[in-house]
Amino acid sequence: MSKLTVALVAHDHKKPELLAWVQQHIDTLRQCDLVATGTTGGLINSETGLTVTRYKSGPLGGDQQIGALIAENKLDALFFFWDPLNAAPHDPDVKALLRLCSVWNVPVACTPATADLVVTSPWFLSSEYKPIKPSF
């Protein structure tokens, strides 16, 4: 069975929450190909030892690079702990990334609670789960 490709992204104030969540689910995440925006990916790698393919930092285009994976049907799930309390200079990119998850029916979790539910779902690592992709 091919591995799921999973993106992990967090804004600065949310990085501790994402790191704690990754530690909690490390055995599941170890079975996935992980990608991340630059700073998030570096932190996950140094704090957990997980191998992460790192794209550019979010404000420098990393969200858009992950969006491109979605548009190419190369991403299975996004865990994006975005910050609702601080303005981001690249807010249009953040919205665009979340928008593409809706366009292409990609599972996306923006809070630890939802992320827990997604990652512990019996479907998560199962090859039987194939979300229907829209045919435009």
Ligand SMILES: O=C(CO)COP(=O)(O)O
């Ligand atoms: O800004 C981000 C997502 O919008 C995250 O980028 P970094 O992982 O580089 O901090």
